[in-house]
Amino acid sequence: METQSFCSRMKNGEEVDVHLYRSMIGSLMYLTSSRHDIMFVVCACARYQVNPKVSHLHAVKRIFRYLKGQPKLGLWYLKDSLFDLVAYTDSDYAGASLDRKSTTGGCQFLRSRLISWLGV
Incomplete structure (x- = not known):
């Protein structure tokens, strides 16, 4: 995701359901503990939880599409192994x-x- 134009492009637009947007961001924040590759973009989208626009929702959906296409990336924790x-x-x-x-x-x-x- 582009870092410079991300914030400037998303200031205007139609508002979306705040509860839907916050639940999507919450799910992604939970995933950042094992998927460090999405940390920057999830935190950038989380800044707009008070007044999300359609463009913010499109960015969050793009993250979910990325996760669907890259399911094996991330840190894997085995159930029976020690937590050292x-x-x-x-x-x-x-x-x-x-x-x-x-x-x-x-x-x-x-x-x-x-x-x-x-x-x-």
Whole structure:
């Protein structure tokens, strides 16, 4: 999905049912825990839950079509396997030599799969 024109194109238009739009966004937000490939676009569509337009609904339906076409992507959790979550973090207080800014970073693994990271 285009990042620049996404918000600007969807300001005008006919309104849609708020409850339908919110339930669709809620379902997609639930899926983002195992489908990180849709995280950006779902969060972009979630910004319009107060006053959704037809163009927003079309974008959400496009996400569902993408999910239908790519059913095997994502993180798979087996029912009988252990839920091993391992996290690593590191920080450096005022460690930058030029501006004395602090740095921090970290990553989380679920059964040897990288699921989240941070570097500031």
